[in-house]
Amino acid sequence: MEFMIDILHELLSVKTLLFMNIGLAVGIIFGSIPGLSGNLAITILLPFSFFMQPVNALLMLTSIFFAANFGGSISSILINTPGTNSAVATLLDGYPLAQKGYPNKALNLALTSSTIGGIFSALCLLFLSPQIAIVALRFGAPEYFSIAVFGLSVIASVSGKSMIKGLIAGCLGMLVAMVGLDKISGVPRFTFENYHLFGGIKMLPALLGLFAITRMIFGVADPGESVTIDEIQKSTDSDRLLRSELRSLLPTIFKSAGIGTIIGAIPGAGGGIASFIAYNEAKRRAKKGEKFGEGELKGLAAPESANNGSTCATLIPLLTLGIPGDVVAATLLGAFMMHGLVPGPTLFEEQSVTIYSILIGIVIANVFLYFQGKIFLRYVVKITKVPLNLLTACLVVIVATGAFTFGNSVFDVKILMVFGIIGYFLTKLDFPVVPIILGLVLGPIAEKSLRNALVLSQGSPMIFLTRPISLTFLLLSVLFIVLLKYSQKKMDQ
């Protein structure tokens, strides 16, 4: 009882709620502007957090983390430019839905799905952290390889008209991810003796180039043909999310939240993979008449629920084992330690009041995310009223600035432009761009895990088939591709 009173005392203060909401607002803004990121926001606010109470400071920083994840979806839906790599799957159906004249519906569905996914995952974090961490620890190199293959099998469903072109695009993404020092042997690969390339090609400038700059080149060359802002402007009274629609989407949202939580708890997997796997699963279970890739509500709800589901789950290995799952989690690890909380098995015993205050606070913050998001969306949807030429000019300025500030490097601006140009020519030749991102995200995980697994098995590929989790994911990959081909054939007939 005393324990609960201490927690409530920590949580229910004006200061705590204020800082939590500041974190949410900063996160949504940084996530929604292409080029800025949640990690940048956390890094910037970290020095200011030293002067705050640990609960206030850490709640503010973690709120930025998952609000930025939702913010990334806003630009995905409205301008076809994902703010984060977790939001790439969102644009597959989010942008077409906005183009059809339903930007409000798309944004509200993204917000609702993100909130549900976030709360689901936060509750899992609160009640099931130790158990999930044990399962996540069972993932060794063969399991990582199989999960990456499963993620790569999504290429089959996002390739559009030609699967061959999708596979080539996926391979190009994998190739780009190989640039830099090889993680296992340490030898440079495709660096052309340019020291900037030794660290590899950063994801964000490449992402912005492929989506934003490509779109801008199309927009400048032919303003009438490219982005259908006019169509978005025709948003009608029916552009709102109906309760009946939301009710029918709840099973997809909860299932995707579960997928996001499990994938997010695996260190290194992250929201990008989670959202694509959830999208994949929703597409696999598609009923007759559901057109994925053309503004299907399930195609938007699934990745949104999964990517926010994965954010809180990323904190599971971080808090229970001290393993940061991604770059943002690593920054948060630093923040926890600077505030005297050392993540690991003893954290929940030694700092129980502080840590449980933060965990319950995360659940509350996810509820606040919904209300703050509602206010933000009211204004952010007005972007669809901005004339196309002005929007293109403003975006090129924002994206170029964002690419520079991301790594404080002019080289990232060059990467941005190069990827924009590559994206333009590939799109001209009808190559899909999304598989490049899949290759870029999953390629390194697949390669590293493959090589590590073969070291473990002394060269025998049977290791992938003799471990149950690995075998399950490989079978799921095959099953997914077969079912997809079968359902496509049926639909064609």
Place this chain on the structure above:
Amino acid sequence: MKIRIKSNLAGGILTFGFAAVLWILIPLQISLMNNNAYIDARFVPRIVAIAIGIGGLSLILQSIFGKDTYIELNLRKEAKAVLYIGLLILYAYLLPVAGYLITTPVLGIMTLLISGEKNKKYYAVTLALVGILYCIFTFLLKIKLP
């Protein structure tokens, strides 16, 4: 003036050519360390090169023996795209030399000019945005722009 090209054939030739160049580049760009790994640093790049090559060849064969779609290129529009691509490359190279406050407004204005925009307000808004971004990053976020 418009020209028509076969999408699969052009894509196939380009990717097959790229795969061939990649195959030659792999031994030149990836040195081998004498380690005991079962797969060396060249293995996966080679698999990727083969996959791209097979994909390219399949597209060529699909175009010759199966169906192909035509892409219509309007040379006037393509010239605008090439001009804009040139501008983007120039921006990336001039940014560290001329600085953010000179190159970025020029990029914004040129984007509007190439788009054929005549509304002067849009030019003012773009310039104001550059100023606002500069102030936010330099004074508020303490991130130094070039």
